Amino acid sequence: MKKHRKIGFTAIGVIALLTVAFTLPPVRQATADFLSLFRVQQMQTIKVTPEQMDQMAESIRSRVGEVNLQQFGAVEVIEKPELLTLSLAEAQKQLPFTVKVPSRLPKGLRLAGTVTLFTGGLAEFRLQAEPVNRLLESLGAEALLPADLSGKAFRVGIPAGVRLTCERTEGGQAVLLDQFASPEMTAPPGVNAAALRKSLLNLPILPSDLRNQLAAIEDWQNTMVVPYAEGRMEKVDLGGREALYAKNMHTGKNSLFWVDEGILYRLEGDLDKEGMAELARSLR
Numbered sequence: 001m002k003k004h005r006k007i008g009f010t011a012i013g014v015i016a017l018l019t020v021a022f023t024l025p026p027v028r029q030a031t032a033d034f035l036s037l038f039r040v041q042q043m044q045t046i047k048v049t050p051e052q053m054d055q056m057a058e059s060i061r062s063r064v065g066e067v068n069l070q071q072f073g074a075v076e077v078i079e080k081p082e083l084l085t086l087s088l089a090e091a092q093k094q095l096p097f098t099v100k101v102p103s104r105l106p107k108g109l110r111l112a113g114t115v116t117l118f119t120g121g122l123a124e125f126r127l128q129a130e131p132v133n134r135l136l137e138s139l140g141a142e143a144l145l146p147a148d149l150s151g152k153a154f155r156v157g158i159p160a161g162v163r164l165t166c167e168r169t170e171g172g173q174a175v176l177l178d179q180f181a182s183p184e185m186t187a188p189p190g191v192n193a194a195a196l197r198k199s200l201l202n203l204p205i206l207p208s209d210l211r212n213q214l215a216a217i218e219d220w221q222n223t224m225v226v227p228y229a230e231g232r233m234e235k236v237d238l239g240g241r242e243a244l245y246a247k248n249m250h251t252g253k254n255s256l257f258w259v260d261e262g263i264l265y266r267l268e269g270d271l272d273k274e275g276m277a278e279l280a281r282s283l284r
Contacts, residue, residue: 041182041219041222041223041262042219042223043226043242043244043258044226045225045228045235046210046213046225046226046227047209047228047229048210048229049230050229055207060139060205064135071128072131072132073125073128075123077122078121079120079158080121081121081158082119083116083119084117084119085115085116085117086115086117088101088162088164091115091117094117094119094160095117095160095181096160097181100283101283101284102166102279102282102283103282105279106279108168108169108170108174109166109168109174109175110166110167111166111167112166112167115163115165116163117161118163119160120157120159122156124153124154125156125185126151126152126153126154127145128150128151129144129148129149132145133147136200139204139205140202142202143198145196149188152188153188154187154188155186156184157183157184157185157186158183159184160180160181161178161179161264163176163179165177166279174269174270175267175269175270175271175276175279176268177267178267179263179264179265180263180264181262181263181264182262182264228244232246233245233246234246236256236280238258238280239281242258243256243258243277245276245277253268254270254271254273256268256277256280265280265283
């Protein structure tokens, strides 16, 4: 039963937040942070066009106005994560998964002698059902959250992870490799995940093709839904695993993100798409 509550709330959160995640600028980062709290076993992309984003943004502005996650509850950090500089062997002892390292590196790069360990943590989110339901109603939802969920704690397991640095032999970092266990949220009982998912998929603000893409996701309990904007991102095949390659417009760095057996991976640095993909495929 406990497992069902975990994956049920994951689905609700992903689908509900998708209605605002990629529209209003003030909501984008907060929603991205919130999405990262759910338990992830795999990744699936959905195609979202700028026109659809603008359309949903306008619908939200006219129906809701500004959205802030702080309106919907309070977060308390129970166990604060820490950052430690260790050897890879020492870090491995504290992680719940096997760290992968490149079996080959591009010319001129080498692994740094130490890694950064991100220790796990624990937080609680106490939801307020009334403002959440007002949001859902304003968006046209038919199914709402039970009022008795207010004040109950959603426990968020902040995942442990590690960062490896591939540095240039002449000095300076070139690529960062992050590996994290799947985040996990345990929700209190009282939410009918399937019914609420169905209601949210029928929200009037969702374009029909976006609705169809979401509805077609079969394993919606364990899937991280990632928006794919053509022209801004590229899909990369890592030998049967799909990854997303993108360029950060603010830092100028390139990144590659993928999920493999519940572990989240990200490369970031100055390698091009082919270099990033080759490095990712070499992980052992």
